[in-house]
Amino acid sequence: MSEFQSSAPHLVDVSTRTDLLNWGRQPNxxxxxxxxxxxxxxxxxxKGPDNQPEVGLWxxxxxxxxxxxxxxELCYFVAGRATYAHLNGEVIEVMAxxxxxxxxxxxxxxxxHETIRNSYILL
Incomplete structure (x- = not known):
């Protein structure tokens, strides 16, 4: 059975899969x-009605x-390393x-800092 044709849409091997679509340059x-x-x-x-929720691999x-x-937005990072710095000065370091x-x-x-890979849900 295809991974997209189930009652629960899902992906396997999210930490290593290579069949990703090019979403382009990161804006800003x-x-x-x-x-x-x-x-x-x-x-x-x-993607639900009006794109809510949206679930994917990025x-x-x-x-x-x-x-x-x-x-x-809930993000679970499976690879890489990044820093998110809030305007108020708070810093969030992420890694696998x-x-x-x-x-x-x-x-x-x-x-x-190092290519990140995460599964996400936008509510």
Missing amino acids: SIEDEFKAESHSSGRLIH VCTPGRWHLSIPRD STLVMFTAGWQGECTV
């Missing part, structure tokens, strides 16, 4: 001209950008096996 980059911009790829698992290469999270709940309206910067 703040890197200087000598550094590469982050690029995203991933797989969408489910991979992002190193870089730095401004971030504003529009809806509650880190679970983070970003609340709607969270704003700051993300710096990806």
Whole structure:
């Protein structure tokens, strides 16, 4: 049975799968001209009515950008290393096996040090 044709949409091997779709350059980059911009790829698992909830797998290469999270988002990181710095100065370091709940309206910067891979749900 296909992994997408079940009563519970799912992906297997999320830490190693390579059949990801190119989601393009990460917007709001703040890197200087000598550094590469982050690029995203991933797989969408489910989108509900009006795109709520949205569930998927996201991979992002190193870089730095401004971030504003529009809806509650739960992220479970399975690989890589990144720093999320809130506008208020709070810093969240993420790596494999880190679970983070970003609340709607969270704003700051993300710096990806090593390509990150996470499963996410936007509520």
